[in-house]
Amino acid sequence: MTRKPLDKDDEATVLTMSRRRCCICYGLNKDARLKKGQIAHLDKNSANNKLDNLAFLCFDHHDLYDSTSSQSKNLTKKEVMTYRKELHEAIAEEWKKPIQIGFSTLKTGIEGHYIRETEHENSELTITKIDANQYQIDGFTIWGLSNPNGPNSGSLEFRASLDNNTLRFEDQLENDNYTLELKITGDQINASEENVPGYFGLNASFNGEYKRVK
Numbered sequence: 001m002t003r004k005p006l007d008k009d010d011e012a013t014v015l016t017m018s019r020r021r022c023c024i025c026y027g028l029n030k031d032a033r034l035k036k037g038q039i040a041h042l043d044k045n046s047a048n049n050k051l052d053n054l055a056f057l058c059f060d061h062h063d064l065y066d067s068t069s070s071q072s073k074n075l076t077k078k079e080v081m082t083y084r085k086e087l088h089e090a091i092a093e094e095w096k097k098p099i100q101i102g103f104s105t106l107k108t109g110i111e112g113h114y115i116r117e118t119e120h121e122n123s124e125l126t127i128t129k130i131d132a133n134q135y136q137i138d139g140f141t142i143w144g145l146s147n148p149n150g151p152n153s154g155s156l157e158f159r160a161s162l163d164n165n166t167l168r169f170e171d172q173l174e175n176d177n178y179t180l181e182l183k184i185t186g187d188q189i190n191a192s193e194e195n196v197p198g199y200f201g202l203n204a205s206f207n208g209e210y211k212r213v214k
């Protein structure tokens with residue numbers, strides 16, 4: 001398994017088809033941001049430079065993919081190939097859209113997309129303004145990214161008005177009230193849940209610090 005240098009054309013093909021987006025980031029988290037990374041060999045044989053065996057991965061996911069500590073926890077080749085296909089299709093779609101030169105939509109206030117990434121959990125929140133002080137909050141979270149049986153997920157959707165920089169959701173349950181508070185400071189959200197974590201999905205939690213995606 002001697003590493004052979006990649007053919008320059010193949011290297012360019014991998015980089016342009018992915019546009020340096022990591023297909024695992026995209027497949028697991030819908031994270032299509034530009035990443036620093038490397039071209040990975042999906043069969044882990046660095047001598048196999050066939051185009052179909054190559055994928056651009058961010059450094060973290062390249063390490064995770066290549067680590068052989070516990071096979072069952074690792075991402076499978078087939079899984080990554082699916083994410084790669086999905087990413088390439090999404091990019092091709094996106095790049096077909098016309099570019100608006102000289103115009104940009106400026107998001108004001110708290111609207112936007114916020115994400116939270118930890119070793120085992122990924123969550124995202126999207127805040128959209130409905131009217132003067134009413135907001136729609138949509139969220140998605142996955143827990144157990146390295147779980148061999150696949151991760152658990154949860155999703156939320158609610159409307160709230162902004163009060164003291166906080167969006168609040170409450171539901172009266174038999175014993176206790178479930179509450180979720182999203183405290184917004186600049187480009188950050190601090191989410192805290194009280195009672196019944198998992199309200200929005202088994203083992204799924206939204207607790208933690210989120211950062212707004214630019």
Ligand SMILES: [Zn+2]
Nearest residue numbers: 022025058061
């Ligand atoms: Zn990645």
